[in-house]
Amino acid sequence: MDRKISRDSASFPVSAGIFFGLGLGGFFDGIVLHQLLQWHHLVTDAGYPPDSLENLKVNTFWDGLFHALTYAFVVIGLALLWRAARRTHIRWSSKLLFGTLLIGFGLFNVVEGLVNHQLLGLHHVNETVPREQWIYWDLGFLIWGAAMLLAGWLLLRSGQRETGSVQQERAALTRTREHG
Numbered sequence: 001m002d003r004k005i006s007r008d009s010a011s012f013p014v015s016a017g018i019f020f021g022l023g024l025g026g027f028f029d030g031i032v033l034h035q036l037l038q039w040h041h042l043v044t045d046a047g048y049p050p051d052s053l054e055n056l057k058v059n060t061f062w063d064g065l066f067h068a069l070t071y072a073f074v075v076i077g078l079a080l081l082w083r084a085a086r087r088t089h090i091r092w093s094s095k096l097l098f099g100t101l102l103i104g105f106g107l108f109n110v111v112e113g114l115v116n117h118q119l120l121g122l123h124h125v126n127e128t129v130p131r132e133q134w135i136y137w138d139l140g141f142l143i144w145g146a147a148m149l150l151a152g153w154l155l156l157r158s159g160q161r162e163t164g165s166v167q168q169e170r171a172a173l174t175r176t177r178e179h180g
Helices: 014-036 053-085 094-119 131-179
Strands: none
Touching: 014 053, 014 094, 094 131
16 A cells, blocks of 8 residues: 655644744743843833832733743644644654754744844843943844854754655655565
8 A cells, every 4th residue: 555645744844843942932031031140021121120119010010921922832833743743744853843943942032132122122131231231142142043043944954854865765665665
């Protein structure tokens, strides 16, 4: 019996990995930068510096909404991965998962860095250093995000080539068994 695996069912769900990466990027930002290091909160530079209990309450609320969004990204990623895993597929290269996670994490950093840090000025990466140094931390955050995007894209391409090679080898082996 010829069991052909369609390209759709065999391909890795790239969007799932990207959503997971977006969520992990947001969790890293919220947990490490907001809570553990306390470098900033979501709206600290938008008129709510953490210098009063009332401002801290406002920041905590907006940080909570931010965390809810990143949680939603992870749930979406899980749903997409689950849906793809329930179909017939071949063994995916680990590079596909790690590449898409890096793409999502890097995408989070670049978008968040450009929108929240630069365009809207809601906060900056490290508001504990003198104000004139904020731009260097913001630029470092963007560069780190761009590097993750590039590394993720390279891993994804490599994983796609590996997965394609395995799929071709299995198809050839199946044809040999059927006709041999």
